[in-house]
Amino acid sequence: MNFLPIECLRQIFKNFQTNFSSLHSCLLINRIWFSIVVEILWNEPTIPLNDIRIMKILLLLLDNNEKFQLVAFNNVIPSGPKPLLDYTNYITTINNKLDEGIVEWLKINELEISNEIMKLIKRLLTNNLLKKCKLKVLQVAIDELPGGWEEVLEVTSLNNLDLSKYDIGPNGLIKITKTLKNLKILSLEENNIEVEGVRELIKALQLKSLNISMNEISDKGGSGKVLNGAQWSCEWSRWSSEWSQWILLFSSPFA
Structure with a gap:
């Protein structure tokens, strides 16, 4: 299928957008397939923001200033290099699963689940997503957003x-x-x-x-x-x- 136009490939792969195992098997074929499939995987509305693997990637993609704000809380920032691809650019949905993901991340790292750390992590991650994503779905407590209601009005893609x-x-x-x-x-x-x-x-x-x-x-x-x-x-x-x-x-x- 290498000779097919990219748009044709994209439409073909969209037919498998809920078949994650098949899509993952296509990631390593070539760069073109990778770029198409990774976009489909990450802009899927049901992306599991409560998955600790997703949470690890989101935390690694924070900039140095954002990570510095979490230094006081040991083990919150995962070890490892920053991903080569900024997956947050593809996310189209932010919902309350983000809260669940933060809780699971704190549990697995044996950290205290306090309002202070929960609010800080959520604020940093949400702020990062709002800056980078072309959001279509926003289902979170508005008063917990960094810029509140006025920030929502700026997300014109919703x-x-x-x-x-x-x-x-x-x-x-x-x-x-x-x-x-x-x-x-x-x-x-x-x-x-x-x-x-x-x-x-x-x-x-x-x-x-x-x-x-x-x-x-x-x-x-x-x-x-x-x-x-x-x-x-x-x-x-x-x-x-x-x-x-x-x-x-x-x-x-x-x-």
């Missing part, structure tokens, strides 16, 4: 974002519509959102799924009556025939 239980502020939804134009899946569960913001969000983005369950949705400025405990988990496939009803709901005064 198409799946979980903002559950995080107060994005009175203009949060408007900011999303202006910056995160690639979003397809958005969770705003247990948030403080306004009717005007929801209406603009629906009109501006071509979302496939929007979760606004467990919300008290107020009118603009927070005045007037509130839909207490409104629980809506909305799939866009169910909205097509009810679109006008939803627009009417979000446009109507609260009873």
